[in-house]
Amino acid sequence: MGVLDGQTVVLTGAGSGIGRAVVRRYAAEGARVVAVDITERVGELSAELGEAVIPVVADVATWEGNVRAVRTALDAWGRLDVFVGNAGITDSARPLEDIPGDALPAAFGELFGVNVLAPMLGVRAALDALIASHGAVILTGSFAGSSAAGGGVLYTASKHAVEGLVRQLAYELAPDVRVNGVAPGVAPTRLRGTSALGQGMADSVLDGTKEALPLQEVPDTDAYGGVFTLLASRTDAGVMTGTMITADSGLAIRGIARPGGRVGR
Ligand SMILES: NC(=O)c1ccc[n+]([C@@H]2O[C@H](COP(=O)([O-])OP(=O)(O)OC[C@H]3O[C@@H](n4cnc5c(N)ncnc54)[C@H](O)[C@@H]3O)[C@@H](O)[C@H]2O)c1
Known part of the structure; x- marks a missing residue:
């Protein structure tokens, strides 16, 4: 079970x-995932996990892509319990003074299109199905959602916006749909930068x-699976909505002289 x-x-x-690590964990916990x-x-996941996963290649910054993803779940299984908005891109921590003014509107549109508009579109597309199932929304924020220096101006502003989305949607959708988020600190991944700024x-x-981390280990991507599983669970997170779970290896309590009080002891 x-x-x-x-x-x-x-x-x-x-x-x-x-995202890939969470799909694996969800499948191991008995869920079926688009x-x-x-x-x-994304096709590799269905080869690995079989019928538990249906891959959809889509740009989630588009309405069409989100509608197709939700329709795929409804056509296959007749219901949708959880929408996880996790896709993201970075600005590679580019400071504002290093972004030419005439490139800023396109870079803003591209980064906010994926990090902020996409989860809004996804929730909108999934809304009727989530209300019908009394389901849940989980959005991936970041340490940069509540602190400076986890990205540049574009990324940091976008992840602060994700926290606003979690709170507002939690209000708007209560009591029918729970809306929460996960704010990771670091994970060993390679995020795509904005093409508007020529970033790879x-x-x-x-x-x-x-x-620098108080917990002194860079966590593997698998380390986040449990937090996403908790928030998806009706039984275990039935009292949680409008909450960001901080999973930042202690970054928010980092010390000045030592990152953690017992580091180096
Ligand atoms: N890795 C970290 O240290 C870290 C820290 C805090 C938050 N995050 C957040 O975690 C989430 C996952 O990032 P990750 O670190 O696993 O990086 P990742 O690049 O491995 O995963 C992001 C995925 O999103 C996909 N994607 C990007 N744009 C898309 C679009 N328009 N449509 C559909 N898919 C798109 C990418 O192809 C990629 O597979 C992001 O929201 C990121 O901001 C990551």
Whole structure:
């Protein structure tokens, strides 16, 4: 028996990183998942996990892509219990002064299109099905959703916006749909940058990260599976809505002299 037996999920950004790890965990917990990504990599998940996963290649910054993802779940399983908005891109921590003013509108549109508009479109597309199932929404925020220096101006502002989305949607959809988020600190992934600024892929983990974390370990992407599973569970998270779960290896309580009080002892 899995914690998510019988639940159906649409999860975006499933092609790699945290999203891929959460799909694996959800499948292990008994859920069936429509795994959405802009890359074909998402097809590898159905090869690995069989009928528990249906891959959908779609741009989640479009209405059409989100409608297709939700329709795929409803056509296959007749219901939708959980929408996970996890797809994201980065600005590679580019400071405002290094972004030419005339490039800013396009970069803003591109980054906010994926990090903020996409979860809004996804929830809108899933709304009727989630209300019918008394389901849940989970959005992936970031340490950058409540602090500076987890990204540049675009990424940090976008992740602050995700926290606003969680709170507002939790209010608007209560009592029928629970809406929560996960704010990871670091995970060893390679996020795509904005093409508007000519950026490629960027390592999420920088030199010195391990030593800077109070918990002194860079967590694997699998480490986030449990938190996403908790929020999807009607039994275990039935009293939670409008909440961001901080999963940041202690970044928010980092010390000045030592990252953690017992580091180096
Ligand atoms: N890795 C970290 O250190 C870290 C820290 C805090 C928050 N996050 C957040 O975690 C989430 C997952 O990122 P990750 O680190 O696993 O990186 P990742 O690049 O491995 O995963 C992001 C996925 O989103 C997909 N994607 C991007 N744009 C898309 C679009 N328009 N339509 C559909 N899919 C799209 C990518 O193809 C990729 O598979 C993001 O929201 C990111 O901001 C990551």
